[in-house]
Amino acid sequence: MSHETAASEASAAPASADPAVQRPVPFRGGGFVHRPLGSVAPVVFLAILALWEIGARSGFISPIALPAPSEAFGALVDLATTGMLWKHLGASLYRLVVGWTLGSLLGIAFGLAIGLFSLARSGLLPLVSALFPVPKIALLPLFIIWFGIGEGSKVATILFGTFFPTVIATYAGVDNVDRNLIRMGQSFGLSWLSIVRKIIVPGAMPAILSGFRISASIAIVLLVAAEMIGAEFGIGAYILMAGALFALDQLIAGVALLSVLGLCISWLIGRAEKRLLSWRS
Amino acid sequence: MQLALQNISHRYGGTTVLDDISFTVDDGEIVCIVGPSGCGKSTLLRIAGGLERPAGGQALVSGAPPEGSLNPLTYIFQDFALLPWxxxxxxxxxxxxxxxxxxxxxxxxxxxxxxxxxxxxxxxxxxxxxxxxxxxxxxxxxxxxxxPAIMLMDEPLSALDSQTRELLMDDLIALWSRERFSACYVTHNLNEAVRLGRRIVVLSRRPGRIREVVEIEMPLAERAERLAELEKLQRRVWEIMREEAREADREITDVA
Incomplete structure (x- = not known):
């Protein structure tokens, strides 16, 4: 942004040696601050769409390589008018909500345990560290054997994928709670449970919520991956089908749906942060 | 209610931070504890309120807390310790x-x-x-x-600018005049100590020992008017502390 403007003017003032001449102190501050420019994002977005559309119409972009945005939009309208949009979206949302909610709840519970009890920390943390980097998609065949080819394996994939980052965010949040606040609680004779409920959990909330941002993105990635194996409905299944038929307009429409889904979730988490963390400056 | 510290000693790892400290806080009395930084003042206060176990000696209370006291030993912290949410x-x-x-x-x-x-x-x-x-x-x-029966104040004014500190000191004096609470008041600010303390316990540098106990008979309410006399007292306390503070300043810290 305006990082570069300040530097050039600094040396401009002539080094007059005459003590009688008053000259202004050269300004050296400013810059390194961001102003919110709300209108830039939609303009960039629309410009890219417009260029893309023009490129496709003029034949500069081959329709085999990339369909025009208008065609993708047409595919989306088709999907909506046939009623399939809600079927795909409903199936995906169901898996996402169930898997993410269960994974997050379990993750918070385990994260609190690791944050609060030495035994849990010694016993579970190495396990979490060992399993966190394993791509959960690689375990999908196992999940299919354990939980069936239906909803079970898909929900389980998302559950495991969101569980680990939530555990790590939660226990790191607990570790970062100001020790002085805990000491204050003890000095006023608060019970252990009260200290956990009223001091530790709210204190860890910022870390837990930023963990949600990461786990929600992971959940969407895993959703699509899980739906590409043995799902009749779902955005992932729709994209897979479109890819198999080389119906690129539908493929782009499916990807756009995922992108919108991600934006919605990020907006929801932003709202939650505003509500729950309004005490932060 | 009275608080008595008996032969308190404390170690962190191999370093002795407090060595054989004994004094009492009587009913309605403010006892100030001053000493060079790192002499274990705050540790002593934590031991007094039962937030830390001493390696030797014990903290004792006697007498009944006032009617309806929920938390006889109550802290005021330097960093306020308010829940921001x-x-x-x-x-x-x-x-x-x-x-x-x-x-x-x-x-x-x-x-x-x-x-x-x-x-x-x-x-x-x-x-x-x-x-x-x-x-x-x-x-x-x-x-x-x-x-509370006894307030344990850990440098309560140290995080404030000097004007605010004066205002709060007046508030504390007014409060004490009304409620006559007992307090153990840790500070490194000698002016606060002579303005508020009935007695001033001067600690040496690490390992913290009692160097001297200075008694101030002047009533709290009169002290704002008789600053010249306090100034003398403050200088006397400073003379006791001076060498300790200089040595403490040159030490390398390895203790939290």
Whole structure:
């Protein structure tokens, strides 16, 4: 942004040696601050769409390589008018909500345990560290054997994928709670449970919520991956089908749906942060 | 209620931080503890209130706490220790909730202590909206809510600028004149010590030992008028501390 403007003017003032001449102190501050420019994002977005559309119409972009945005939009309208949009979206949302909610709840519970009890920390943390980097998609065949080819394996994939980052965010949040606040609680004779409920959990909330941002993105990635194996409905299944038929307009429409889904979730988490963390400056 | 520290010694790892410290805090008496930085003043206060176990010696209380005291030994912290997600009244409420004080009774206690610390207008403000002095007033209100017998004050004015410190010192003196609480007041500021202390316990550098106990008979209310005499006392305490402070300044710290 305006990082570069300040530097050039600094040396401009002539080094007059005459003590009688008053000259202004050269300004050296400013810059390194961001102003919110709300209108830039939609303009960039629309410009890219417009260029893309023009490129496709003029034949500069081959329709085999990339369909025009208008065609993708047409595919989306088709999907909506046939009623399939809600079927795909409903199936995906169901898996996402169930898997993410269960994974997050379990993750918070385990994260609190690791944050609060030495035994849990010694016993579970190495396990979490060992399993966190394993791509959960690689375990999908196992999940299919354990939980069936239906909803079970898909929900389980998302559950495991969101569980680990939530555990790590939660226990790191607990570790970062100001020790002085805990000491204050003890000095006023608060019970252990009260200290956990009223001091530790709210204190860890910022870390837990930023963990949600990461786990929600992971959940969407895993959703699509899980739906590409043995799902009749779902955005992932729709994209897979479109890819198999080389119906690129539908493929782009499916990807756009995922992108919108991600934006919605990020907006929801932003709202939650505003509500729950309004005490932060 | 009286607090007596008997032969308190404490070690962190292999380093002795406190060595054989004994003194008492009598009813309605403010005892100031001064000493060079790192001499274990704060550790001593934590031991006095039961937040830390001493390696040797013991902290004892005697006598009954005042009627209705919920938390006889109550701290005031240097960094205020307010929950940033709770409003002023929420922070006071926190220490009442666990004692089963609910509903109208709790609201009455909160309103009372906020009125006594002139915070009524700020009841719904969050800590981040308050100045340092106001935050410490909230912490004092919170302490008053549990009707303490002995206040354990850990450099309560050190995080404040000097004007605010003067204002709060006046508040504390006014409060003490009304309530006659006992207090163990840790500070590195000698001026605060001679303004507030009935007795001043001067500690040596690490390992902290009692160098001297200075008694000040002058009534608290008169001290603001008789600053010249206090100035002399303050210089005397400084003479006792000077060498210790100089040596402490040159030490390499390896203890938290």
């Amino acid at each position: 709770r409003t002023v009244e929420g922070n006071v409420s926190l220490v009442l909730e666990d004692h089963g004080i609910n509903g109208r009774e709790r609201r009455a206690v909160i309103a009372d202590v906020l009125a006594r610390t002139n915070l009524t207008d700020f009841a719904r403000a969050l800590p981040r909206q308050l100045s340092g002095g106001m935050k410490q007033r909230v912490a004092i209100a919170r302490a008053l809510a549990v009707k």
